[in-house]
Amino acid sequence: MKIGTYLLWAAMAVGTGIIVLLGYFVQIDQIPADSLIGNIFELRLLIMGWAVLLAAVALGIGLFNLFLVHWMKVSAQRPGWKYSAVLIVAFVLTLLLGLIIGPDSRVVLFLFNSIQLPVEASLMALLAITLSLAGFRLVAQRRDLISLVFVGTALLVLIGSGPGILSAEGLFFSFFAGLRNWLVQVAAAGGARGILLGVALGSIVTGLRVLLAVDRPYGE
Amino acid sequence: MSGVDLTGLSILLLFVGLLIIFMAVDSRRPATFRPIRGYEALKGAIERAVEAGERVHLSLGTGSVIGTDCAPALAGLAILTSIAESTTMSDKPVVATTGDGAMAILAQDTLRRVYSEARALPRYSPTSGRMLGPTPFSYVANIPILLASEDISVHVLAGSFGAEGALAADFGERQGAFVLAGTDDAQSQALLYATAEHPLIGEEIFAGGAYLNVGRVHRASLRVQDAVRMLIIAGIIIGTVLSLLGVIR
Numbered sequence: 432m433k434i435g436t437y438l439l440w441a442a443m444a445v446g447t448g449i450i451v452l453l454g455y456f457v458q459i460d461q462i463p464a465d466s467l468i469g470n471i472f473e474l475r476l477l478i479m480g481w482a483v484l485l486a487a488v489a490l491g492i493g494l495f496n497l498f499l500v501h502w503m504k505v506s507a508q509r510p511g512w513k514y515s516a517v518l519i520v521a522f523v524l525t526l527l528l529g530l531i532i533g534p535d536s537r538v539v540l541f542l543f544n545s546i547q548l549p550v551e552a553s554l555m556a557l558l559a560i561t562l563s564l565a566g567f568r569l570v571a572q573r574r575d576l577i578s579l580v581f582v583g584t585a586l587l588v589l590i591g592s593g594p595g596i597l598s599a600e601g602l603f604f605s606f607f608a609g610l611r612n613w614l615v616q617v618a619a620a621g622g623a624r625g626i627l628l629g630v631a632l633g634s635i636v637t638g639l640r641v642l643l644a645v646d647r648p649y650g651e
Numbered sequence: 652m653s654g655v656d657l658t659g660l661s662i663l664l665l666f667v668g669l670l671i672i673f674m675a676v677d678s679r680r681p682a683t684f685r686p687i688r689g690y691e692a693l694k695g696a697i698e699r700a701v702e703a704g705e706r707v708h709l710s711l712g713t714g715s716v717i718g719t720d721c722a723p724a725l726a727g728l729a730i731l732t733s734i735a736e737s738t739t740m741s742d743k744p745v746v747a748t749t750g751d752g753a754m755a756i757l758a759q760d761t762l763r764r765v766y767s768e769a770r771a772l773p774r775y776s777p778t779s780g781r782m783l784g785p786t787p788f789s790y791v792a793n794i795p796i797l798l799a800s801e802d803i804s805v806h807v808l809a810g811s812f813g814a815e816g817a818l819a820a821d822f823g824e825r826q827g828a829f830v831l832a833g834t835d836d837a838q839s840q841a842l843l844y845a846t847a848e849h850p851l852i853g854e855e856i857f858a859g860g861a862y863l864n865v866g867r868v869h870r871a872s873l874r875v876q877d878a879v880r881m882l883i884i885a886g887i888i889i890g891t892v893l894s895l896l897g898v899i900r
Contacts, residue, residue: 486716489753490753493752493756502802554792557818623669630837630854632858633854636875646729649766
């Protein structure tokens with residue numbers, strides 16, 4: 432029974448995966464719509480529509496899971512339970528407001544624009560400080576050639592990107608601006624393309640493992 | 652047949668063929684991979700965490716299952732399999748978090764399968780795979796609380812991250828945890844290089860399954876990547892030479 436169930440899930444995943452993948456290699460508009468292959472590719476669009484719907488359902492399950500985790504934490508009064516209590520109150524309040532007066536209402540938009548957006552923006556701002564400190568920490572703790580090159584390159588690009596330097600005249604300033612352009616457009620672009628190539632190859636084989644049902648993250 | 656991208660299909664079949672070949676020869680001619688410092692250190696860090704009664708946290712990032720950025724998180728699930736196998740019998744088993752609901756379900760299924768195979772299903776908790784927040788920064792905002800309240804000493808980031816990944820890694824460093832971080836985005840990798848103790852560069856995130864001994868398919872897929880990379884490099888060099896000679900434009 433267990434083997435049968437596992438085979439069913441694997442067959443469904445492989446079948447839908449192949450149908451969706453082949454859609455990228457075949458120009459569907461050149462296939463008669465009433466043919467068998469045409470019907471299969473029509474099925475592809477239906478499957479992709481279902482995927483979007485299921486992702487929305489999964490978001491709901493994820494939020495319920497989030498609520499459950501924090502509810503259990505408050506119930507057991509584990510360390511940090513007060514933060515979880517605040518999260519639960521905010522969660523329930525926002526959910527009720529969204530359900531009762533609608534997500535586009537002025538109150539809900541006010542909450543979003545006054546709390547959610549500033550908090551996320553402040554985290555983004557924190558990133559600048561974090562990266563500056565991380566640069567110092569990198570030089571202090573990981574004293575190898577690559578780290579020094581990394582920090583040195585970052586400093587050169589920063590100096591070359593400064594508004595005073597790019598707009599100024601003179602040999603000194605044009606040297607740093609030219610060096611910055613070479614670093615960004617030649618060295619960094621070349622390195623990034625190499626990384627992207629490796630990432631693309633890794634993505635393809637990871638996808639193939641799922642497609643061939645070797646990796647089965649959807650369970651047994 | 653017109654309207655069929657035969658080149659694309661051929662490349663896909665090349666990948667499948669090489670994968671099968673390398674799987675078949677894996678036991679007779681096992682691959683030797685270059686050492687990756689992060690993965691080597693991770694094994695020791697997990698052992699120390701288990702012995703000390705501390706927890707391992709794996710972040711699968713903020714990418715969506717139905718998006719183009721799901722591949723690194725799927726590679727992260729392979730790493731999760733290995734970590735879960737090592738921590739199943741620990742007092743504090745691994746916790747996997749993500750910013751996507753569907754990915755959280757996949758993490759739960761992965762954990763359930765590992766517990767089931769270890770005949771320790773009663774120890775499995777659905778909350779060990781969880782969504783921390785639906786947006787990238789709400790996800791990251793929850794990480795410091797998770798790290799502090801769950802006694803986490805090993806903080807692994809293996810998934811799709813934007814700039815928020817740097818904050819996620821830095822929170823782990825501030826907690827004094829072992830931090831291993833990798834993603835697919837080149838710019839985010841630069842940020843992780845600066846903030847994480849053990850950054851994974853390039854496609855190293857996809858090598859996790861092979862380096863952590865998840866299975867021979869993972870070793871074979873890493874060899875496929877290397878083989879195809881060699882073909883591409885050869886193509887680039889030949890193309891450059893032919894272009895310099897004026898044979899092609």
